[in-house]
Amino acid sequence: MEPFHPREWQGHLFGTVEKNLEDRNVIALEAPTGSGKTSFILYLSFMSGKKLIYVTRTHNEFTRLYEDNIKYFDLPVIYLYGKSTLCPLKERWYDSDEESQKNVCKGCILKDKIMDIDMHIKMPPDDYYNKIISLSIENIRNDINNNLIKRDSKGNLIQTGNGNITAYCPYYSVRSSMKNATVVAMTYNYLLNPSIRFNIFHGTEGEESMDINDYYIIFDEAHNIDSVIENFGRSISEKTVNGSINELVDTFPLEEYKCHERIGANLLLEKLEKDIEGTKSGDDLKLFRFSDDVKSRLGDINYIQIFSEKFQAINDNRPIKERRRNYLETVYNFLYDAQRLENGDIYSQKFYPERGDPYKRLRIMYYNTSEYLKFLKNKPVLFMSGTMPSADHISKIWNFENMLYIRVNDIFYNTGxxxxxxxxxxxxxxxxxxxxxxxxxxxxxxxxxxxxxxxxxxxxxxxxxxxxxxxxxxxxxxxxxxxxxxxxxxxxxxxxxxxxxxxxxxxxxxxxxxxxxxxxxxxxxxxxxxxxxxxxxxxxxxxxxxxxxxxxxxxxxxxxxxxxxxxxxxxxxxxxxxxxxxxxxxxxxxxxxxxxxxxxxxxxxxxxxxxxxxxxxxxxxx
Incomplete structure (x- = not known):
């Protein structure tokens, strides 16, 4: 490690920033690119002994935190990635969307098998986590060869005896290590999305809970907050609705399910599909309104929920390789949110996938950013960026009226x-x-x-x-x-x-x-x-x-x-x-x-x- 010598602005502002965070105030820090924002917040933790939640827009931005930490401080850091990224059992994932596979860990024997995560890694986070995933896969193979575990008729891993298995779950290993880290790095959605935040900090999946009040909360590249929150809403496409109709028809044929609920679910889905097909979607977001036919049937969305739950029960009982996405659940969740929408509207847009033809989709888009930030009131928060939104933006759009706004270049010359x-x-x-x-x-x-x-x-x-x-x-x-x-x-x-x-x-x-x-x-x-x-x-x-x-x-x-x-x-x-x-x-x-x-x-x-x-x-x- 090299000794860290604070730059002029870092040394002068340290005391001011620390005091305001200790007083549970909100700070906006604008410092040019290359001026040392990341090293400053690590320095803040190193000198004060306070824990940090470090929030970025993408996982790519973990790299700067890693580089500055390994160079100067060597603080224990945990980098949080999603289940689908860290899961060693890729065959359990029949879709890349984690939201549509909330039960993916159900019945998995690795869920409570954890390893100690190295919080002082000497390689970039992506490389380290790929390494522990590969090691888990290798251990799974060894445990199978040693007759400690095997696959049942559906492809699930099951334990065959009382021996100690060496395989482990990288994701839950990371989750279990968070409480011991000085710095927990995560992307915006883990902290700003209410349901995900509750899951992460309240130990709803068996791990120890964490008190968010024990941390300084640092938002890096904070100019992205509005665009991230705008896109928190659910979406469905014409392909999704078509898939839900096919699920309903193939899994629950009318010949066997002659009931009011089955007919009502089918009619609502067909009317919705017609609405999406009829919208004139382009590259821009266009305001979408349900037709009177769909509006008159929205009270029947519980019928879709009934068959979604039936489909999921059937799906969970299938061999792993035969499981597929629950489109009915996706449509139900979208319509449920759409019915209760107050802070936004539904918009249509043409979507261009990396492969295949473009298709139309509907998106719930939110207007009021402050609704998702109000949990930060009376917490020690530092927003930072080389291009911070204006003080007017933060006070009026984000609704943080009493804050300390610091522009480093207004105080110190040529910091970046x-x-x-x-x-x-x-x-x-x-x-x-x-x-x-x-x-x-x-x-x-x-x-x-x-x-x-x-x-x-x-x-x-x-x-x-x-x-x-x-x-x-x-x-x-x-x-x-x-x-x-x-x-x-x-x-x-x-x-x-x-x-x-x-x-x-x-x-x-x-x-x-x-x-x-x-x-x-x-x-x-x-x-x-x-x-x-x-x-x-x-x-x-x-x-x-x-x-x-x-x-x-x-x-x-x-x-x-x-x-x-x-x-x-x-x-x-x-x-x-x-x-x-x-x-x-x-x-x-x-x-x-x-x-x-x-x-x-x-x-x-x-x-x-x-x-x-x-x-x-x-x-x-x-």
Whole structure:
């Protein structure tokens, strides 16, 4: 371990932050990327002796916590992953959705078999947990070979004698170790989703309960909180409803189940399927309303529940390899929540899976973020990000009125490197230009010319951030081009493009050997929390913001703004949400270029709309 020497801002703010947390106050801390936010909260725990709940948007962000901890502090840390990730018995999972398989552990002999988890790991969390999963699988094989366990006729593992088995459950081992950790790292849904939070902290599955009041609660990348909560609602697709109808027909044929409940469930599902098929879903979220036919039958959802429970009983009795998803339960849960919906509405949208054709789905979308944050009142909470939402946002949208808001850059100079912003005119990604292929092609060619010029003059790699995948790749069904279509062939070996299969390790490997053009999308994985560095210095020297990433004003956004303005008595929510959304996206992209106080980067704002007072005040003059 190296000795930790606090940076100037960390040393000066330590006492203030600790005192406010001890007084159970809420703190918002904005510190630039590369300034040491993660090491600061570890330092806080190390010096104060307080336990932390460290919350991130994704598991990828555990890496920074691990790296800083192993380098300076070696605090005992537990990284919490989901059941489906840690389960060594993958054959028990007939669906990737944990919500649809709440009973997956029922009857599993490994549930109460736990091992000691190393809380001082010397390898990245993903690698360590893959190792303990592999070890559990190996132990299962050995126990079978030693006649300690075997599979019954349905494929379940059963114990054959009184010998001590060596196999264990990685998931429950992690859960059982949480109480002994100084830092418990988890993703937002484990803490913010009420039912999951209750399960985790109240020991509902046999493990020892944890008192949340014993911890400082740290939200990293806190600018993501709104978008995470917006998506807590359940969803169903036309495929889900069709699957539920098939389950009902195949498992409970009318010839054998001639009852009012069976007929009522069938009629409701068929009417619902017709509603979804008839909705005009697109890429944007569109407000959805049930037809009168469906509304008149929503009182019959208990019929769906009856057959869902019957189906689950049959399913649990099947051999493991023959079990399948309970679509009836999925539809019932959606309709149950929809009937009781107060803080949101139902929206339709076209969904594009990685494989297969796009399909329509309905989503319950929530408006009021503060409902999910109110349990944090009178608790020691620190929200932190390189791009924190404004004080107005936190006080009005999140409903934390009495808080300490700290902007590190307002107090200390150059805590996270220097970014030089400049507006480059003659560009725009306005929708009206995309409607004319000839005009849009000329704009994209001009963007690419600027990208190539910047790349040829750059010291290190160039990051290009665009508002959407359609601007990056185009819409080839409609014969609308994207920026990627104009990249010269000779530069393709030195370019990487944001997509779901692109890995962080691949980018690092390429960036260490070549100067790259990295094409990314605002809100995508490449612009959230990743570090492309060598010797703690950023490998990105220039960032091109190719278009203004404004919030899409679809039906959901418009209705959320109306709801909040009505709830908050006429506050200007439009300004807080609409422009702040884009400002955070831009700062997040720019932040990839400065990962230490010694980094310097050029940030090019390539859209004519940046030439206004708001953007000059918040970027050029800030």
């Amino acid at each position: 490197g220097v970014k030089k912003y400049s507006i480059v005119k003659g560009f725009s990604t306005l929708g009206r230009y995309r409607d004319n292929t000839e005009i849009w092609s000329d704009i994209l060619k001009k963007y690419m010319e600027f990208i190539i010029k910047t790349y040829s003059n750059s010291i290190n790699s160039v990051l290009v951030a665009v508002p959407s995948y359609k601007i990056l790749y185009g819409d080839h069904d409609k014969r609308i081009p994207g920026i990627a279509d104009y990249l010269p062939d000779e530069l393709r070996p030195f370019s990487v493009f944001e997509n779901k299969k692109l890995t962080y390790s691949l980018i690092i490997k390429k960036a260490l050997s070549d100067k790259l053009i990295i094409f990314s999308v605002h809100g995508g994985r490449l612009l959230e929390g990743i570090q492309i560095t060598k010797n703690n210095r950023s490998l990105i020297s220039d960032v091109i913001i190719a278009g203004l990433p404004l919030m899409p004003l679809d039906d959901y956004r418009k209705n959320k703004i109306k709801y909040l303005e009505k709830t908050l008595s006429g506050e200007n929510i439009y300004s807080i949400l609409y422009y702040e959304y884009a400002l955070i996206k831009i700062k997040q992209a720019a932040g990839r270029s400065t990962r230490s106080p010694d980094d310097m980067a050029n940030i090019y704002l390539c859209d004519d709309r940046f030439d206004s007072k708001y953007w000059r005040d918040n970027l050029l003059n800030n």
